Amino acid sequence: MAPTEHDHPGELRAQDPIKLLAVRETPLSLDEVFRAVGDDAAGGTALFVGTVRNHDGGADVDKLGYSCHPTAEAEMRRVAEKVVAEYPVRALAAVHRVGDLTVGDLAVVVAVSCPHRGEAFEACRKLIDDLKHEVPIWKHQTFSDGTEEWVGAC
Numbered sequence: 001m002a003p004t005e006h007d008h009p010g011e012l013r014a015q016d017p018i019k020l021l022a023v024r025e026t027p028l029s030l031d032e033v034f035r036a037v038g039d040d041a042a043g044g045t046a047l048f049v050g051t052v053r054n055h056d057g058g059a060d061v062d063k064l065g066y067s068c069h070p071t072a073e074a075e076m077r078r079v080a081e082k083v084v085a086e087y088p089v090r091a092l093a094a095v096h097r098v099g100d101l102t103v104g105d106l107a108v109v110v111a112v113s114c115p116h117r118g119e120a121f122e123a124c125r126k127l128i129d130d131l132k133h134e135v136p137i138w139k140h141q142t143f144s145d146g147t148e149e150w151v152g153a154c
Contacts (some may be wrong), residue, residue: 017084020093021076023068023137028095028106037091037113044117046124050108052101060144066098066107069136079130087123088114094127096137 020036030049037045054061069075080092094110101107110128114120139151 017089017091018077018080018093019091020095021073021080022095023072023076023098024095025097025099028097028109030106030109033093033095033109033111036093037111039090039113041115042090042113042120043115044120045111045113046117046120047109047111048124048128049106050128052103052105052107054103056141056143056149059147061103062142062144063100063102064139064141065100066096067138067140068096068098072096072135072137075135076131079134080127082130083112083123083127086126087112087119089123090114092123092127094131096131096135098137 020033030047034045034047052061052064076094076096080094083089084092089112091113092111094108096108097106108128108131110124110131112120112123112127114123141149141151143149
């Protein structure tokens with residue numbers, strides 16, 4: 001997009017808006033993700049946090065574990081690049097946890113900053129929805145009745 005005389009530099013696409021993408025075995029940080037998407041030209045920042053809940057499908061969840069395919073981070077980048085191409089993203093970040101988690105733990109944190117709030121909300125929603133559907137990360141749930149279930153993210 002070529003700038004016009006009415007465009008402010010902050011309205012133009014950032015040079016490299018993908019600031020942080022990671023799959024980690026260590027606890028996730030809201031502050032790290034929020035700081036990663038800070039941008040003076042952004043008027044709106046949307047943040048989504050996915051936590052381990054204590055139930056699923058009417059059953060009590062005791063614990064769960066996430067595992068991923070070795071290509072998970074590359075797939076995260078592909079998804080992030082699609083979001084950046086579709087929205088005026090100033091900065092984007094996404095981290096997903098793998099390993100054993102307990103109820104209340106952070107499983108995924110994503111954030112997007114854009115010039116305006118509506119764009120930030122839409123881009124963040126697209127980012128988390130596409131990550132959940134397209135990135136090869138799987139959830140293994142253990143229920144209080146002793147049953148188990150694998151849930152595929154893609």
